[in-house]
Amino acid sequence: MTKGNVAITVERCKGCAFCVEFCPTKVLALSPAFNSKGYHPPHVVAPEKCNGCDLCGMFCPDFAIHGWREKKA
Amino acid sequence: MSELVSLHENPTEQFLRTDRMPHIWCPGCGIGTTVNCFTRALLDSNANLDKVSVVSGIGCSGRVAGYLNLDSFHTTHGRAIPFATGLKLARPDLDVVVYSGDGDLFAIGGNHFIHAARRNVDIKVICVNNLVYAMTGGQTAPTTPGDALTSTSPYGTFEPSFNLPQLAEAAGAVYVARWTTYHVRQLAKSMFEMFNKKGFAFIEVLSPCPTLYQRRNKMGDGMETLRQYKELSKRKDGASTSEVGLTRDGEIVVGKFVDRDRPDYATLMKAHYQHTMGDKYVETGAIICQ
Ligand SMILES: Cc1ncc(C[n+]2csc(CCOP(=O)(O)OP(=O)(O)O)c2C)c(N)n1
Ligand code: SF4
Ligand code: SF4
Ligand code: SF4
Ligand SMILES: [Mg+2]
Numbered sequence: 176m177t178k179g180n181v182a183i184t185v186e187r188c189k190g191c192a193f194c195v196e197f198c199p200t201k202v203l204a205l206s207p208a209f210n211s212k213g214y215h216p217p218h219v220v221a222p223e224k225c226n227g228c229d230l231c232g233m234f235c236p237d238f239a240i241h242g243w244r245e246k247k248a
Numbered sequence: 249m250s251e252l253v254s255l256h257e258n259p260t261e262q263f264l265r266t267d268r269m270p271h272i273w274c275p276g277c278g279i280g281t282t283v284n285c286f287t288r289a290l291l292d293s294n295a296n297l298d299k300v301s302v303v304s305g306i307g308c309s310g311r312v313a314g315y316l317n318l319d320s321f322h323t324t325h326g327r328a329i330p331f332a333t334g335l336k337l338a339r340p341d342l343d344v345v346v347y348s349g350d351g352d353l354f355a356i357g358g359n360h361f362i363h364a365a366r367r368n369v370d371i372k373v374i375c376v377n378n379l380v381y382a383m384t385g386g387q388t389a390p391t392t393p394g395d396a397l398t399s400t401s402p403y404g405t406f407e408p409s410f411n412l413p414q415l416a417e418a419a420g421a422v423y424v425a426r427w428t429t430y431h432v433r434q435l436a437k438s439m440f441e442m443f444n445k446k447g448f449a450f451i452e453v454l455s456p457c458p459t460l461y462q463r464r465n466k467m468g469d470g471m472e473t474l475r476q477y478k479e480l481s482k483r484k485d486g487a488s489t490s491e492v493g494l495t496r497d498g499e500i501v502v503g504k505f506v507d508r509d510r511p512d513y514a515t516l517m518k519a520h521y522q523h524t525m526g527d528k529y530v531e532t533g534a535i536i537c538q
Contacts, residue, residue, distance in 0.1 A: 182256060189275035191470050214275070232258060233288065233432040236273060236280030236470075241258040 178245050179227025183217060187239035190214035194231035194240050200224040203231065260287045265317045272311065276470020278429035278455030279309055279376055283316070285432055286347070286374070289439035300343045303332040305357060307383045308457070309349035309376035326356030329364045332371045340514060343443060346373045350391040351381040354410055358390065365419035367513040368447045374439070375412065375450070378457035386460030393496040397464045411493035416450040417506050423449035424489065424506035429456065430477035431502060438504065447512045454500065465496070 181202060188210055194217050195203045202225045206218040217240065219225070225242060232241030260283060273279050290300065297318060304313035306325035313320035319342075323331045328346045336344045346353075353361055353375050364371065380398055381387040387400040391412065395404045416424045423445045427435040435453060442449040456462055456473035467473060477500065484492075485503040492501040511519075521529040 180256065182258070184258075187270055189270075191276040193276075193281070193471065193474065196471060196474070229259075230432065232260070233284045233436070234281055234429075235284065236277055237270065238258055238260045238264065238280065238284070241256075241260075243256050 179225035179242055180245060181219060181222075181225050181227075181231060181240065181242040183219075184239045185210045185216040186212075187237050188214055188216035189237050189239075190216065191236060192217070193234040193236070197234050198231055199228065200226060259291060260284050263287045263290070263316055263318065265315055268315055271315055273308060274457075274459045276456060276458045276473075277308070278378070278453075278457075278470065278473075279312065281429040281432060282374070282376055282435065282453050282455060283312060285436040286439055288436045289443065292436070292440050293443045295343060295443060299341060300345065301335060302345045302347050303328045303335065304346070305348040305352035307349035307352050307381065309347070309378070309382075309455075310352055312347045312376075326352055326360065328352065329357060329360035329371070329373070333360075333364055333369050336369060336371055337514065340370075344371045346371055348373075348375065349382070350375055350377040350379065350412075351389045354390045354412065354415075355381075362415070362419040365416055365421045365448045365450070368420055368422060368510055368516075370447055370512045370514060371449075372442045372445075373448070373450045375452050376455045377412065377452050378455050378461055380457060380461045382457045382460050386457070386464060391494075393494050395496050396461070399460070399464070409494070411489065412452045413450075413492050413505050414489040416452075417489045420448065420510075421450045421506060422447035422508050422510060423451075423504075425450075425504040426452040426454070426492065426500075427502050428454040428474075428477040428481060428500060430474045430481065434483075434502070441504075441507075445507075447510065454494075 203217040204220045205215045227242045227244035229242040301319040303321045304310040305328040313322045328348045332344045332346045388398045390410045392405050413424045425438045456470045458470045481500045481502050483503045489505050
Protein backbone atom coordinates (compact mmCIF):
# COMPACT_ATOMS: atom_id res chain seq x y z
CA MET A 176 0.00 0.00 0.00
CA THR A 177 1.29 3.48 -0.78
CA LYS A 178 0.32 6.56 1.13
CA GLY A 179 1.11 10.09 0.15
CA ASN A 180 2.58 12.83 2.26
CA VAL A 181 3.04 16.51 1.64
CA ALA A 182 5.28 18.98 3.50
CA ILE A 183 5.10 22.76 3.32
CA THR A 184 7.80 25.28 4.23
CA VAL A 185 5.44 28.16 4.84
CA GLU A 186 8.12 30.82 5.22
CA ARG A 187 9.37 30.26 1.66
CA CYS A 188 5.93 30.45 0.07
CA LYS A 189 4.88 33.41 -2.11
CA GLY A 190 1.23 32.45 -2.39
CA CYS A 191 1.02 31.78 -6.14
CA ALA A 192 -1.41 28.86 -5.56
CA PHE A 193 0.10 26.70 -8.32
CA CYS A 194 0.20 23.80 -5.85
CA VAL A 195 -3.46 24.26 -4.95
CA GLU A 196 -4.61 24.43 -8.57
CA PHE A 197 -2.52 21.59 -9.98
CA CYS A 198 -2.82 19.04 -7.17
CA PRO A 199 -4.74 16.33 -8.99
CA THR A 200 -6.71 15.25 -5.92
CA LYS A 201 -7.34 18.69 -4.37
CA VAL A 202 -5.48 18.12 -1.13
CA LEU A 203 -4.57 21.78 -0.61
CA ALA A 204 -6.14 25.21 -0.18
CA LEU A 205 -4.58 28.59 0.49
CA SER A 206 -4.68 29.25 4.20
CA PRO A 207 -6.33 32.42 5.53
CA ALA A 208 -3.22 32.82 7.71
CA PHE A 209 -0.19 34.87 6.63
CA ASN A 210 3.47 33.97 6.69
CA SER A 211 5.92 36.60 7.90
CA LYS A 212 6.27 38.11 4.39
CA GLY A 213 2.49 38.55 4.17
CA TYR A 214 1.67 35.73 1.77
CA HIS A 215 -1.05 33.12 2.23
CA PRO A 216 0.69 29.74 2.16
CA PRO A 217 -1.21 26.55 1.35
CA HIS A 218 -2.46 24.22 4.03
CA VAL A 219 -3.65 20.65 3.83
CA VAL A 220 -7.43 20.33 3.78
CA ALA A 221 -7.78 16.70 2.65
CA PRO A 222 -4.72 14.73 3.83
CA GLU A 223 -6.31 11.36 3.05
CA LYS A 224 -6.46 12.28 -0.63
CA CYS A 225 -2.72 12.87 -1.03
CA ASN A 226 -1.13 10.24 -3.25
CA GLY A 227 2.39 11.63 -2.93
CA CYS A 228 2.70 12.38 -6.64
CA ASP A 229 4.88 15.48 -5.99
CA LEU A 230 3.20 17.55 -8.69
CA CYS A 231 2.92 20.32 -6.09
CA GLY A 232 6.69 20.07 -5.62
CA MET A 233 7.37 20.24 -9.34
CA PHE A 234 5.19 23.31 -9.84
CA CYS A 235 6.23 25.30 -6.76
CA PRO A 236 8.53 28.10 -8.00
CA ASP A 237 9.70 28.77 -4.45
CA PHE A 238 10.74 25.24 -3.40
CA ALA A 239 8.23 25.54 -0.55
CA ILE A 240 6.26 22.31 -0.89
CA HIS A 241 6.78 18.73 -1.97
CA GLY A 242 5.04 15.39 -1.84
CA TRP A 243 6.34 11.84 -1.46
CA ARG A 244 5.14 8.29 -1.11
CA GLU A 245 5.76 6.03 1.82
CA LYS A 246 6.13 2.51 0.66
CA LYS A 247 4.85 -0.14 3.04
CA ALA A 248 5.93 -3.72 2.61
CA MET B 249 3.27 30.52 11.99
CA SER B 250 5.40 27.47 12.59
CA GLU B 251 6.95 25.49 9.77
CA LEU B 252 5.95 21.90 9.24
CA VAL B 253 8.75 19.63 10.30
CA SER B 254 9.48 17.01 7.70
CA LEU B 255 11.95 14.17 7.79
CA HIS B 256 11.64 13.88 4.04
CA GLU B 257 13.55 16.53 2.11
CA ASN B 258 12.33 18.34 -0.98
CA PRO B 259 14.23 16.76 -3.93
CA THR B 260 15.33 20.22 -5.09
CA GLU B 261 16.84 21.11 -1.71
CA GLN B 262 20.15 19.29 -2.12
CA PHE B 263 20.77 21.25 -5.34
CA LEU B 264 20.24 24.68 -3.78
CA ARG B 265 22.58 27.17 -2.18
CA THR B 266 20.14 27.40 0.70
CA ASP B 267 21.93 30.39 2.23
CA ARG B 268 20.69 32.35 -0.80
CA MET B 269 17.04 31.41 -0.25
CA PRO B 270 14.50 32.90 -0.51
CA HIS B 271 15.35 33.73 -4.11
CA ILE B 272 14.54 37.05 -5.77
CA TRP B 273 12.03 35.71 -8.27
CA CYS B 274 8.57 37.28 -8.06
CA PRO B 275 5.43 35.44 -6.93
CA GLY B 276 4.17 33.32 -9.83
CA CYS B 277 7.42 33.60 -11.83
CA GLY B 278 8.08 30.38 -13.74
CA ILE B 279 11.86 30.18 -13.42
CA GLY B 280 11.76 28.21 -10.14
CA THR B 281 9.42 25.66 -11.71
CA THR B 282 12.00 24.95 -14.41
CA VAL B 283 14.58 24.40 -11.68
CA ASN B 284 12.38 21.69 -10.12
CA CYS B 285 12.23 19.91 -13.47
CA PHE B 286 15.99 20.25 -13.89
CA THR B 287 16.77 18.79 -10.47
CA ARG B 288 14.44 15.84 -10.98
CA ALA B 289 16.01 15.16 -14.38
CA LEU B 290 19.45 15.24 -12.74
CA LEU B 291 18.32 12.79 -10.07
CA ASP B 292 16.81 10.44 -12.66
CA SER B 293 19.92 10.58 -14.82
CA ASN B 294 22.18 9.35 -11.99
CA ALA B 295 24.69 11.90 -13.21
CA ASN B 296 27.85 12.37 -11.17
CA LEU B 297 27.00 15.77 -9.68
CA ASP B 298 30.68 16.62 -9.28
CA LYS B 299 30.86 16.55 -13.06
CA VAL B 300 27.82 18.66 -13.86
CA SER B 301 28.40 22.32 -14.43
CA VAL B 302 25.80 25.01 -15.08
CA VAL B 303 26.62 28.23 -16.92
CA SER B 304 24.29 31.23 -17.07
CA GLY B 305 24.40 34.70 -18.54
CA ILE B 306 22.70 37.72 -16.98
CA GLY B 307 18.99 38.16 -16.31
CA CYS B 308 16.36 36.80 -13.95
CA SER B 309 16.78 33.42 -15.66
CA GLY B 310 20.55 33.76 -15.45
CA ARG B 311 20.32 33.71 -11.68
CA VAL B 312 19.74 29.97 -11.81
CA ALA B 313 23.50 29.40 -11.87
CA GLY B 314 23.87 31.43 -8.69
CA TYR B 315 21.23 29.45 -6.83
CA LEU B 316 22.34 25.95 -7.80
CA ASN B 317 24.79 24.21 -5.53
CA LEU B 318 26.69 22.71 -8.44
CA ASP B 319 29.84 23.98 -10.09
CA SER B 320 28.12 26.94 -11.63
CA PHE B 321 29.28 30.04 -13.44
CA HIS B 322 27.39 33.30 -13.76
CA THR B 323 29.08 34.81 -16.80
CA THR B 324 28.71 38.22 -18.42
CA HIS B 325 25.59 39.05 -20.44
CA GLY B 326 25.30 36.95 -23.60
CA ARG B 327 28.50 35.00 -23.04
CA ALA B 328 27.27 31.82 -21.39
CA ILE B 329 27.73 29.78 -24.58
CA PRO B 330 31.34 30.81 -25.33
CA PHE B 331 32.21 30.19 -21.69
CA ALA B 332 30.53 26.78 -21.83
CA THR B 333 32.27 25.94 -25.11
CA GLY B 334 35.67 26.63 -23.59
CA LEU B 335 34.79 24.68 -20.49
CA LYS B 336 33.63 21.64 -22.46
CA LEU B 337 36.74 21.64 -24.67
CA ALA B 338 39.09 21.96 -21.71
CA ARG B 339 37.16 19.48 -19.56
CA PRO B 340 35.45 16.98 -21.87
CA ASP B 341 34.63 14.88 -18.81
CA LEU B 342 32.08 17.47 -17.60
CA ASP B 343 28.40 17.66 -18.51
CA VAL B 344 28.04 21.33 -19.38
CA VAL B 345 24.60 22.92 -19.20
CA VAL B 346 23.79 26.49 -20.27
CA TYR B 347 20.76 27.83 -18.41
CA SER B 348 19.71 31.34 -19.40
CA GLY B 349 17.06 33.72 -20.72
CA ASP B 350 15.74 34.50 -24.18
CA GLY B 351 17.39 37.92 -24.26
CA ASP B 352 20.72 36.63 -23.06
CA LEU B 353 20.81 33.70 -25.50
CA PHE B 354 19.19 35.22 -28.58
CA ALA B 355 19.79 39.00 -28.50
CA ILE B 356 23.27 39.84 -27.23
CA GLY B 357 24.25 36.15 -27.33
CA GLY B 358 22.51 35.14 -30.56
CA ASN B 359 25.70 34.91 -32.57
CA HIS B 360 27.23 32.48 -30.08
CA PHE B 361 24.11 30.34 -30.14
CA ILE B 362 24.07 29.80 -33.90
CA HIS B 363 27.78 29.03 -34.09
CA ALA B 364 27.80 26.58 -31.19
CA ALA B 365 24.85 24.81 -32.85
CA ARG B 366 26.61 24.84 -36.22
CA ARG B 367 29.73 23.34 -34.70
CA ASN B 368 27.63 20.89 -32.68
CA VAL B 369 29.48 21.65 -29.46
CA ASP B 370 28.47 19.06 -26.87
CA ILE B 371 26.61 21.41 -24.52
CA LYS B 372 22.99 21.40 -23.35
CA VAL B 373 21.14 24.71 -23.62
CA ILE B 374 17.98 25.49 -21.61
CA CYS B 375 16.30 28.79 -22.52
CA VAL B 376 13.72 30.20 -20.13
CA ASN B 377 11.65 32.25 -22.57
CA ASN B 378 9.51 34.88 -20.86
CA LEU B 379 9.27 36.93 -24.07
CA VAL B 380 11.03 40.04 -22.69
CA TYR B 381 14.19 41.30 -21.02
CA ALA B 382 12.68 40.89 -17.58
CA MET B 383 15.50 41.84 -15.23
CA THR B 384 16.02 45.25 -16.81
CA GLY B 385 12.35 46.26 -16.87
CA GLY B 386 10.48 44.33 -19.55
CA GLN B 387 11.96 45.65 -22.80
CA THR B 388 11.19 44.16 -26.22
CA ALA B 389 13.30 41.08 -26.94
CA PRO B 390 13.87 39.19 -30.21
CA THR B 391 11.25 36.74 -28.89
CA THR B 392 8.50 39.27 -28.09
CA PRO B 393 5.48 38.31 -30.19
CA GLY B 394 3.78 40.85 -32.47
CA ASP B 395 1.39 43.34 -30.85
CA ALA B 396 2.62 42.70 -27.32
CA LEU B 397 3.15 45.77 -25.17
CA THR B 398 6.53 46.18 -23.55
CA SER B 399 8.31 49.03 -21.78
CA THR B 400 10.07 49.95 -25.04
CA SER B 401 7.01 49.43 -27.26
CA PRO B 402 4.09 51.08 -25.50
CA TYR B 403 2.05 50.95 -28.74
CA GLY B 404 2.85 47.29 -29.30
CA THR B 405 5.68 45.53 -31.08
CA PHE B 406 5.79 45.26 -34.85
CA GLU B 407 9.10 43.42 -35.38
CA PRO B 408 8.84 39.80 -36.47
CA SER B 409 10.10 37.59 -33.64
CA PHE B 410 12.45 34.62 -33.67
CA ASN B 411 10.97 31.13 -33.81
CA LEU B 412 13.56 29.55 -31.52
CA PRO B 413 13.10 25.85 -32.42
CA GLN B 414 13.39 26.70 -36.12
CA LEU B 415 16.50 28.78 -35.50
CA ALA B 416 18.08 25.97 -33.46
CA GLU B 417 17.28 23.32 -36.06
CA ALA B 418 18.48 25.42 -38.99
CA ALA B 419 21.74 26.19 -37.19
CA GLY B 420 22.39 22.49 -36.54
CA ALA B 421 21.15 21.45 -33.08
CA VAL B 422 20.75 17.67 -32.70
CA TYR B 423 17.94 17.89 -30.13
CA VAL B 424 15.21 20.54 -30.07
CA ALA B 425 12.15 20.62 -27.82
CA ARG B 426 9.72 23.19 -26.47
CA TRP B 427 7.60 23.03 -23.31
CA THR B 428 5.95 25.49 -20.98
CA THR B 429 6.11 25.64 -17.19
CA TYR B 430 2.71 23.95 -17.18
CA HIS B 431 4.35 20.80 -18.65
CA VAL B 432 6.44 19.92 -15.62
CA ARG B 433 6.68 16.16 -16.15
CA GLN B 434 7.28 16.45 -19.89
CA LEU B 435 9.94 19.10 -19.32
CA ALA B 436 11.74 16.96 -16.74
CA LYS B 437 11.69 14.01 -19.15
CA SER B 438 12.99 16.17 -21.97
CA MET B 439 15.83 17.47 -19.80
CA PHE B 440 16.68 13.87 -18.91
CA GLU B 441 16.78 12.94 -22.60
CA MET B 442 18.94 15.95 -23.32
CA PHE B 443 21.56 14.81 -20.79
CA ASN B 444 21.91 11.57 -22.71
CA LYS B 445 22.30 13.25 -26.05
CA LYS B 446 25.75 13.91 -27.50
CA GLY B 447 26.01 17.26 -29.24
CA PHE B 448 24.26 20.61 -29.13
CA ALA B 449 20.85 20.12 -27.51
CA PHE B 450 18.27 22.85 -26.98
CA ILE B 451 15.10 23.15 -24.90
CA GLU B 452 12.90 26.24 -24.95
CA VAL B 453 10.65 26.65 -21.90
CA LEU B 454 7.92 29.26 -22.04
CA SER B 455 7.69 30.80 -18.61
CA PRO B 456 5.50 33.51 -17.10
CA CYS B 457 6.88 36.90 -16.15
CA PRO B 458 3.77 38.17 -14.41
CA THR B 459 5.53 41.30 -13.23
CA LEU B 460 6.69 42.68 -16.56
CA TYR B 461 5.10 40.83 -19.47
CA GLN B 462 1.71 39.51 -18.36
CA ARG B 463 0.80 42.55 -16.27
CA ARG B 464 1.59 45.03 -19.02
CA ASN B 465 -0.44 42.96 -21.50
CA LYS B 466 -3.35 42.51 -19.07
CA MET B 467 -2.85 38.77 -19.15
CA GLY B 468 -3.23 38.24 -15.42
CA ASP B 469 -0.85 36.64 -12.96
CA GLY B 470 1.31 33.53 -13.01
CA MET B 471 -1.67 31.27 -12.40
CA GLU B 472 -3.64 32.82 -15.25
CA THR B 473 -0.65 32.25 -17.52
CA LEU B 474 -0.40 28.58 -16.57
CA ARG B 475 -4.10 28.16 -17.33
CA GLN B 476 -3.48 29.77 -20.73
CA TYR B 477 -0.53 27.46 -21.38
CA LYS B 478 -2.76 24.50 -20.55
CA GLU B 479 -5.53 25.70 -22.85
CA LEU B 480 -3.43 26.89 -25.78
CA SER B 481 -0.77 24.18 -25.91
CA LYS B 482 -0.91 21.41 -28.41
CA ARG B 483 1.62 18.59 -28.34
CA LYS B 484 3.02 17.82 -31.77
CA ASP B 485 6.17 15.70 -31.49
CA GLY B 486 8.13 15.79 -34.72
CA ALA B 487 6.31 18.90 -35.96
CA SER B 488 8.10 20.87 -38.62
CA THR B 489 9.84 23.67 -36.74
CA SER B 490 8.86 26.13 -39.47
CA GLU B 491 5.30 25.75 -38.19
CA VAL B 492 5.81 26.29 -34.47
CA GLY B 493 6.29 30.08 -34.36
CA LEU B 494 4.58 31.80 -31.43
CA THR B 495 1.99 34.56 -31.51
CA ARG B 496 0.72 36.68 -28.64
CA ASP B 497 -2.48 34.70 -27.95
CA GLY B 498 -2.40 31.79 -30.38
CA GLU B 499 -1.66 28.08 -30.21
CA ILE B 500 1.54 27.01 -28.46
CA VAL B 501 3.00 23.97 -30.17
CA VAL B 502 4.99 21.89 -27.67
CA GLY B 503 6.89 18.65 -27.96
CA LYS B 504 10.15 17.24 -29.21
CA PHE B 505 10.77 18.50 -32.72
CA VAL B 506 14.28 17.33 -33.54
CA ASP B 507 16.28 14.29 -32.37
CA ARG B 508 19.10 13.42 -34.76
CA ASP B 509 22.79 12.54 -34.64
CA ARG B 510 25.89 14.01 -36.21
CA PRO B 511 29.49 14.15 -35.00
CA ASP B 512 30.15 16.76 -32.34
CA TYR B 513 32.85 19.42 -32.50
CA ALA B 514 35.43 17.60 -30.37
CA THR B 515 35.05 14.39 -32.37
CA LEU B 516 35.47 16.23 -35.65
CA MET B 517 38.48 18.13 -34.35
CA LYS B 518 40.23 14.99 -33.15
CA ALA B 519 39.56 13.12 -36.39
CA HIS B 520 40.79 16.04 -38.44
CA TYR B 521 44.04 16.51 -36.54
CA GLN B 522 44.75 12.79 -36.47
CA HIS B 523 44.26 12.74 -40.22
CA THR B 524 46.36 15.80 -40.98
CA MET B 525 49.06 15.46 -38.31
CA GLY B 526 49.32 11.70 -37.86
CA ASP B 527 51.47 10.67 -34.87
CA LYS B 528 52.38 14.25 -34.11
CA TYR B 529 48.88 14.79 -32.75
CA VAL B 530 48.79 14.14 -29.01
CA GLU B 531 45.63 14.62 -26.99
CA THR B 532 46.19 16.60 -23.83
CA GLY B 533 43.11 15.26 -22.03
CA ALA B 534 41.39 17.30 -19.37
CA ILE B 535 43.13 20.52 -18.36
CA ILE B 536 43.07 20.58 -14.58
CA CYS B 537 43.97 23.81 -12.82
CA GLN B 538 45.99 23.27 -9.66
C1 LIG C 1 26.73 43.98 -21.65
C2 LIG C 1 25.42 44.17 -20.99
N1 LIG C 1 24.42 44.77 -21.66
C3 LIG C 1 23.22 44.93 -21.06
C4 LIG C 1 23.00 44.48 -19.79
C5 LIG C 1 21.65 44.70 -19.13
N2 LIG C 1 20.87 43.47 -19.07
C6 LIG C 1 20.87 42.70 -17.96
S1 LIG C 1 19.84 41.39 -18.08
C7 LIG C 1 19.37 41.87 -19.64
C8 LIG C 1 18.34 41.10 -20.41
C9 LIG C 1 17.96 39.81 -19.82
O1 LIG C 1 16.94 39.20 -20.59
P1 LIG C 1 16.76 37.65 -20.55
O2 LIG C 1 17.99 36.96 -20.90
O3 LIG C 1 15.54 37.34 -21.38
O4 LIG C 1 16.50 37.33 -19.01
P2 LIG C 1 15.21 37.51 -18.10
O5 LIG C 1 15.54 38.59 -17.14
O6 LIG C 1 14.07 37.84 -19.00
O7 LIG C 1 15.04 36.17 -17.46
C10 LIG C 1 20.01 43.03 -20.04
C11 LIG C 1 19.79 43.69 -21.34
C12 LIG C 1 24.07 43.84 -19.11
N3 LIG C 1 23.92 43.34 -17.88
N4 LIG C 1 25.26 43.71 -19.74
S1 SF4 D 1 3.24 26.65 -5.25
FE1 SF4 D 1 4.73 27.11 -3.65
S2 SF4 D 1 4.84 29.35 -3.55
FE2 SF4 D 1 2.98 28.80 -4.71
S3 SF4 D 1 1.37 28.74 -3.12
FE3 SF4 D 1 2.13 26.67 -3.32
S4 SF4 D 1 3.73 26.52 -1.75
FE4 SF4 D 1 3.33 28.68 -2.04
S1 SF4 E 1 1.86 15.16 -3.51
FE1 SF4 E 1 0.36 15.17 -5.20
S2 SF4 E 1 -1.57 14.59 -4.23
FE2 SF4 E 1 -0.19 15.19 -2.56
S3 SF4 E 1 -0.60 17.38 -2.24
FE3 SF4 E 1 1.10 17.25 -3.70
S4 SF4 E 1 0.11 17.34 -5.69
FE4 SF4 E 1 -1.48 16.84 -4.22
S1 SF4 F 1 10.69 40.12 -13.28
FE1 SF4 F 1 9.62 38.48 -14.35
S2 SF4 F 1 11.20 36.96 -14.88
FE2 SF4 F 1 12.06 38.35 -13.32
S3 SF4 F 1 11.68 37.31 -11.36
FE3 SF4 F 1 9.97 38.72 -11.71
S4 SF4 F 1 8.42 37.47 -12.76
FE4 SF4 F 1 10.36 36.36 -12.90
MG1 LIG G 1 13.61 37.00 -20.87
